[in-house]
Each structure stands twice: as C-alpha cells, then as structure tokens.
Amino acid sequence: MTDADLGAALPLPVPSAEMQDRLARRRSASAQSLAAPGPTRAEIERILLLGARTPDHGKLFPWRFVVLGPQSRAALAAALTPLAARQSDPGKAAKVLSKLTAPPLTLLVLSAPVIGHKVPEWEQQLSAGAVCMNLEHAANALGYAASWITDWYSYDPEALALFGVGAGERVAGFIHIGTLAEPPLERPRPDVAAKTTWRD
Numbered sequence: 001m002t003d004a005d006l007g008a009a010l011p012l013p014v015p016s017a018e019m020q021d022r023l024a025r026r027r028s029a030s031a032q033s034l035a036a037p038g039p040t041r042a043e044i045e046r047i048l049l050l051g052a053r054t055p056d057h058g059k060l061f062p063w064r065f066v067v068l069g070p071q072s073r074a075a076l077a078a079a080l081t082p083l084a085a086r087q088s089d090p091g092k093a094a095k096v097l098s099k100l101t102a103p104p105l106t107l108l109v110l111s112a113p114v115i116g117h118k119v120p121e122w123e124q125q126l127s128a129g130a131v132c133m134n135l136e137h138a139a140n141a142l143g144y145a146a147s148w149i150t151d152w153y154s155y156d157p158e159a160l161a162l163f164g165v166g167a168g169e170r171v172a173g174f175i176h177i178g179t180l181a182e183p184p185l186e187r188p189r190p191d192v193a194a195k196t197t198w199r200d
Contacts, residue, residue, distance in 0.1 A: 022140065027184045029145035031099035034178030038104025043142050047177070048107070050138035054130040060117065062124035063131050063172060066108035066164065073100045079162050080153055087152055096151050103147070103176040107135055110165060111172045128172035139177045145184070147176040 039047060048065055056062070068076070077097045087093035100106065111128035113121045132148050139146040153159035154171035165171065 026137075026140070027186070028136070029147045029176075029178075029180055029184055031147040031149060031176040032102045033180055034103035034145060034147065034176055035181060036104045036179065038178050039139070039142060039144060044105065044107075047135060047138040047142065050141070051107075051131050051135035054127060054134045056127045056130075057123050058114075058117065058119040060114050060119060060124060060127075062111065062113045063128040064110050064112050064169075066110065068100075068106040068108055070101075070104065073106055076162055077101050080159055083153070083156060083158055087156075093152055099147075099149065099151060099176065100174075103178040105177045107175040107177065108163060109135070109172040109175060111170045112166070113168065115168060125170070125172070132173040132175060135175045139175070144177050145180045148173045149176070150174065 044067060048067075051065075052061070077100050080097055080100075081094060084090055084093035084097060109128060109132050111125050113124035115121065117124075136146040136148055150171055150173055153163075154174070160171070163171070
C-alpha cells in the first residue's frame, strides 16, 4: 500500500464458498512435522503484508516481526540448551527446542504496546494475537501449513534476551511455517452452542 491508496474504496465483502471451506477445515500443524519447502523471500514478504492487515484500535501497529531462518534458529537452539537444563522439566524443555529447528521458517511476533496511550494495553495485545492468526491464514493461502506456539523460552528472561525482545515487549507467538508430508488429523472442536448466549 502506498500513500496514494489511503482513502481509496475497498471492495465490499462477497460470499466465498472457498474461504468458508478453508476456515471450516483450518488446522494447526505440529511444528516438528513442518518440513521443506518453505516460503520464498517474496512469499514471506507477502505473508507479512497480509498478516499486518489486522484489527488495530488506534492504528498503533503495536507489534513487530522477526524473521528467523534455519541458521539463526540453530544458533538460538544451541544457546537455549543450557537454559533448558534449568527449567522445572529439563528433558521436556530440551525436547521442545526441536520445534525451533525443524520448520524451514519461523516468524516471531512480538507484542509491543504503546504504553500510556488511550487505547488500553489489553486491546493492543489482542491486536498482536490477531496478527498471529492472520499470519497462519496467509501462510495457508499460499499453500503452507503453520503452527502458532510459545513454549518456555517465550517467558524465560534470559531466553527473551537471546531473541532480542525489548523492554515492554512480549512474545505473542512463534509462527512456524512449512510443508506437511501428510494431511493433519482432525482434533476435538468446541460445542459452539454451549459457548454461545443469544440475546434479543
């Protein structure tokens, strides 16, 4: 989008059976099952562009992206290994590091709220979560599978420093993207009627 596009009329929504079908079958992948091929540089830029079109009260863009390729993630996993030994379940903490190294691409989404703004910080954090979901949809639209997760290194202070997480920022999610060798299996879904209250 350029400055010339600002204020331009956008198309009105139209029914789309294809989009409904995609949403009805949307399924996160296991991060360890994601393999090459991954998105090209041009596809990554497209995924980020589409992901950034998300609800954002106040047009603050209270989030940022870090694109993590295979080499950077291998180095991070090596640096995180000693920290895994200090977790409450060291074996499990070390095992989940494979989620970082297996996929061909990881997009780190950081919530970066504008502190003191009239838009509540909670709403800004929700915007970061919406970005994560949009990135999954964008990856799927380009033919890739995705996994949105956090894990212990999203909360460990020393780990956050390794990822370059700044003061006031929080990890909204790691979006792992790649290709699945086999279709994912359906998982339990909520009883929407039991979760819904109708009020006239």
